[in-house]
Each structure stands twice: as C-alpha cells, then as structure tokens.
Amino acid sequence: MRYFVLIAALLASPVVAEETAITPPVSASIEEGLIAWDRVYEVTSHPRCSNCHVGPSNVPMWSGPSYDRTRPHGMNINAGESRIGAEAVLCSTCHAYREDNANNLPHMAPQVAMNWQLAPVEAEWFGKSSDEICNQLRDPDRNGGRTLTELIEHLSHDLILHWAWSPGGGREVAPYSLEEHMNDLLIWGSAGFPCAND
Ligand code: HEC
Numbered sequence: 786m787r788y789f790v791l792i793a794a795l796l797a798s799p800v801v802a803e804e805t806a807i808t809p810p811v812s813a814s815i816e817e818g819l820i821a822w823d824r825v826y827e828v829t830s831h832p833r834c835s836n837c838h839v840g841p842s843n844v845p846m847w848s849g850p851s852y853d854r855t856r857p858h859g860m861n862i863n864a865g866e867s868r869i870g871a872e873a874v875l876c877s878t879c880h881a882y883r884e885d886n887a888n889n890l891p892h893m894a895p896q897v898a899m900n901w902q903l904a905p906v907e908a909e910w911f912g913k914s915s916d917e918i919c920n921q922l923r924d925p926d927r928n929g930g931r932t933l934t935e936l937i938e939h940l941s942h943d944l945i946l947h948w949a950w951s952p953g954g955g956r957e958v959a960p961y962s963l964e965e966h967m968n969d970l971l972i973w974g975s976a977g978f979p980c981a982n983d
C-alpha cells in the first residue's frame with residue numbers, strides 16, 4: 786500500500802515528486818521481485834509497447850489482435866537512424882498531436898504526441914524474451930542511463946505511455962495499469978533487479 790501512495794503522488798504532481806525522492810522499500814525479496822518482473826514483461830512485450838520498441842531495422846511494427854496479422858508498418862515507413870523518420874517521412878506527418886478523438890477510430894494513426902517516434906535501438910523489445918528485456922532494462926548502458934527512480938518517473942511523464950493504456954480504435958489495452966506497472970518496477974528494483982537467468 787505504501788508504494789501506491791508514492792506513485793499516486795508522482796502521477797498527481799511531477800514537480801512535487803522530484804522533490805520527494807522515492808526511497809525504494811528495502812523489504813522486497815528476490816522472489817517478490819521476480820514475480821513483479823513477470824508482470825513488467827507482460828507489459829513490455831505487449832503490442833502497445835513493443836510495436837515501437839524495435840531494433841536496428843528502424844521499422845515500426847503492426848502487431849496484436851487488432852492488426853489481423855503481424856507485419857511491418859505499412860506504406861514502407863522507416864524511421865531511419867533518427868528514429869523519427871527525418872530521413873524520409875516524419876512520423877509526425879501522420880502521428881501528430883490532436884485533441885479530438887481521432888485515435889478512437891479503427892485504423893487511424895494514433896495521434897497522441899508530437900514526439901511519436903521509435904524507442905532507442907538499445908531498448909529493442911519486439912520479439913525478445915523475458916530474460917533479454919530484463920537484462921536490458923537493468924543495464925545503465927542500455928536503459929538510457931536511468932536509475933530506478935528515473936525509470937519510474939520517466940513512465941509517468943510520457944503521453945505515449947498514457948495512450949498505451951487507453952488506445953481506443955479497437956486496440957487492445959496494455960495489461961494492468963500505468964500505476965500498477967510503475968509499482969511493479971519499484972518492487973523489481975527494490976529487490977535488486979533480479980532476472981530469472983541470474
Ligand atoms: C503515412 C502516414 C503514417 C506515417 C508517416 C507513419 N505512420 Fe505509423 N501508423 C499509421 C497508421 C494509419 C497506423 C494505424 C494502422 C492501423 O491501425 O491499421 C499507424 C500505426 C503505427 C504503430 C502501431 C501502433 C499500435 O497500434 O500499437 C506504430 C508503432 C507506428 N505507427 C509507428 C510509426 C513511426 C515510428 C513512424 C515514423 C517513422 C510512423 N509510424 C509513421 C500511419 C503512419
């Protein structure tokens with residue numbers, strides 16, 4: 786319960802959250818950490834996340850039941866090394882930010898943030914196993930150099946993440962909730978970032 790209070794404060798007010806340093810509870814055991822990790826993996830491997838977290842092909846994916854088959858993004862879209870499509874067609878050409886409900890329609894481009902773009906190559910999750918993603922996320926060289934606290938704060942600030950839990954347009958919602966996901970990361974980190982292959 787203690788965790789939830791902290792997370793609620795984070796979500797409600799990022800500014801206050803920065804001043805109130807999150808102290809990871811020391812009570813999480815390795816077993817609890819591994820159980821929390823299994824839930825984190827269900828999220829990171831979900832199409833609403835992994836479709837953008839692709840590797841050096843620079844090609845976003847269309848996958849998940851709402852896309853009747855798994856395939857590369859249509860229309861020959863390639864994000865390039867810029868990851869925003871600067872080399873060819875910018876992602877924001879179609880994925881701009883709109884306040885109306887355009888993304889509630891099936892097969893419309895999600896329009897939730899101007900910075901819609903691929904995740905960094907190091908954060909490649911599409912098709913990766915639980916152990917692979919677990920080792921990536923705890924490695925500062927591949928997680929954007931973030932501490933546990935920074936990882937969690939990063940999640941709460943990101944519009945794209947909020948979209949993944951309310952995507953509309955018949956798309957499957959990412960499992961659990963943003964709050965529960967942040968809480969699971971907190972438990973996993975407090976347990977010392979265990980991975981099943983340790
Ligand atoms: C020409 C318009 C267009 C451009 C440019 C474009 N997209 Fe898309 N994108 C779409 C459409 C349309 C869909 C939804 C297709 C559907 O639901 O059948 C989509 C869906 C996606 C999805 C799947 C989201 C989900 O449902 O999980 C991802 C990921 C994505 N685009 C990433 C990108 C990235 C990254 C770029 C830039 C490199 C980009 N797109 C550029 C039109 C575009």
Ligand code: HEC
Nearest residue numbers: 833834837901902903904905908927928929945946949959
């Ligand atoms: C539209 C594409 C897109 C989608 C969809 C997306 N991400 Fe990301 N993700 C990014 C980008 C871009 C970054 C890099 C942001 C930065 O470093 O500031 C990122 C970085 C991250 C990071 C930082 C860790 C790292 O290894 O760099 C985490 C954690 C993360 N995303 C989680 C998620 C989760 C969980 C979901 C689904 C609920 C998700 N993302 C869906 C684009 C996306």
